[in-house]
Amino acid sequence: MSSSDPRPPLSKADYVYNVLLEEIRTARIPGGTALRAGEVAKRLGVSVTPVREALRRLEKDRLISYEAHHGATVVDLGDEALAEYYGLRSVVEGLGARLAAERITAEELAGLRELHAAMAADASQGRTERLGEQSRRFHLRIVDIGGPAFLGAHARSVRNSFPVPAEASLWLDETQVKAQLDAHESILAALESGDGEGAERIMIEHVRRAGEFRQHH
Structure with missing residues (x-):
């Protein structure tokens, strides 16, 4: 075919x-x-x-x-499931970032930077409703680069397992957007320099922050 x-x-x-x-x-x-x-x-x-x-x-x-x-x-999932969801995401996506730092190509890095630039442009023009889905793509692309055999499929499965209402996205909160974009920038810098530990640490912290935001909103 x-x-x-x-x-x-x-x-x-x-x-x-x-x-x-x-x-x-x-x-x-x-x-x-x-x-x-x-x-x-x-x-x-x-x-x-x-x-x-x-x-x-x-x-x-x-x-x-x-x-x-x-x-x-x-299924109506409660706060314990919410904490478990973000905990699991931080582990899977953190590992994805660590592995991606070891194997990312210049072309893949350029693709991620392009996606990040599009998000920054949308944020600067107040188009925050597009940021949540773009962030999902950014995260999953990193995990796919780091773990193409198993991890990418796991990351999608985890993300599909817990509902995130559009209005609960921290990307809609202007006080959060800059910190989240800065975290993406730091992850990109760690990937570029091959710093797996740094990429994992920043990703885990970034996902945890999103979980804490959800628990308080």
Whole structure:
């Protein structure tokens, strides 16, 4: 198959799964919400069968639970889960940064600097609503560089496991933006100089700070 061939279309179950995963991940469907297969099917223009398959996958991901007489409900995670989520992210993304410092290429570094420059430009023009998703890409790209075999997939799985409402992003708080961009700048400098320990330390602190912000908002 040549690289110019179109990618196969997603199956209907994949499509439903991806839509619901994104809605749960961004808390557009909040914890505690009942998910009725018939209603989801109607909203997404598919039959009930792929919806049921997608719901089973989301249950396996521990994002929804089934209860007798209630059907599928989006899991409502509390403060302990929040602390665990940011703790796990700091370990996985910190390790990703440490490994990336050992193997990053000049081209990969330039790509990260370009993404960082785009974020700085958006921040300076007050387009803070774009920063959260760009930051996610920045972090995951570093982990992919450091751990292409396993770590990148783990980092995505962790990030998909806990809903972060768009309005809870610390990138929307102007008092936080400069400190977060400075942390990204410091991570880039550590990656460029091959300082794995420094990159890991800064990344861990950076992710922990985001967790502390969430716990107090």
